[in-house]
Amino acid sequence: xxxxxxxxxxxxxxxxxxxxxxxxxxxxxxxxxxxxxxxxxxxxxxxxxxxxxxxxxxxxxxxxxxxxxxxxxxxxxxxxxxxxxxxxxxxxxxxxxxxxxxxxxxxxxxxxxxxxxxxxxxxxxxxxxxxxx
Amino acid sequence: xxxxxxxxxxxxxxxxxxxxxxxxxxxxxxxxxxxxxxxxxxxxxxxxxxxxxxxxxxxxxxxxxxxxxxxxxxxxxxxxxxxxxxxxxxxxxxxxxxxxxxxxxxxxxxxxxxxxxxxxxxxxxxxxx
Numbered sequence: 001x002x003x004x005x006x007x008x009x010x011x012x013x014x015x016x017x018x019x020x021x022x023x024x025x026x027x028x029x030x031x032x033x034x035x036x037x038x039x040x041x042x043x044x045x046x047x048x049x050x051x052x053x054x055x056x057x058x059x060x061x062x063x064x065x066x067x068x069x070x071x072x073x074x075x076x077x078x079x080x081x082x083x084x085x086x087x088x089x090x091x092x093x094x095x096x097x098x099x100x101x102x103x104x105x106x107x108x109x110x111x112x113x114x115x116x117x118x119x120x121x122x123x124x125x126x127x128x129x130x131x132x133x
Numbered sequence: 134x135x136x137x138x139x140x141x142x143x144x145x146x147x148x149x150x151x152x153x154x155x156x157x158x159x160x161x162x163x164x165x166x167x168x169x170x171x172x173x174x175x176x177x178x179x180x181x182x183x184x185x186x187x188x189x190x191x192x193x194x195x196x197x198x199x200x201x202x203x204x205x206x207x208x209x210x211x212x213x214x215x216x217x218x219x220x221x222x223x224x225x226x227x228x229x230x231x232x233x234x235x236x237x238x239x240x241x242x243x244x245x246x247x248x249x250x251x252x253x254x255x256x257x258x259x260x261x262x
Contacts, residue, residue: 068250075254075257075258076257076258076260077258081258083258084255084256085255087257088194088197088253088255089196090254091247098229102243103243103247103250105243125196127195127199128211128212128217128230
């Protein structure tokens, strides 16, 4: 995977999706993790800043955290305290853009070495309907 | 994937209901001309072999209800759908959700999964993850 990414294997960190710590590659990988989704990244953690209206909040996540995990935090009590009736409408987009990120994507996909930071906007997802011109 | 005989593919997509129960919904994809032609996608009742009745379709926020409502062409009401795309200038107005030949089915499945699990965010908004 490191070769495919164009960087030395010794710089690669292997994470289980949404996992807390990188796996220790010196030990045998538990067979139970064989069916889990993994993520290879050079950053151990990513500082995510989410912007919403006039505010911004930051938290550190692992590169293998799904966008969904960041979104859960962003709408929650430690994030922007979004009304639960509105929360299902919310999405995350790259800061300054309007295209929602896939919720199952790993945030490491959007952070390229040597960056360790990711800026996102909390946006309200579009509702295409017949009322548009 | 439930079954595939070209050009028809059946796939089940995981969902979260408004009461936070986990469920899934079946979809029928018609793939003639794929990827040059957008898939036509219906929310389906695989046991009965027909469109899922409106009363059993996903519930939740307006965004969810709107996507799976009954409408003229009966497909999923999203800009990437074969019938939805040309509808009402959606191709122009929603380029990020419109089908083009460089996309693959993952694009549609991510959108469907995102919509169908959006109800989980109501729980996240009440208690931090």
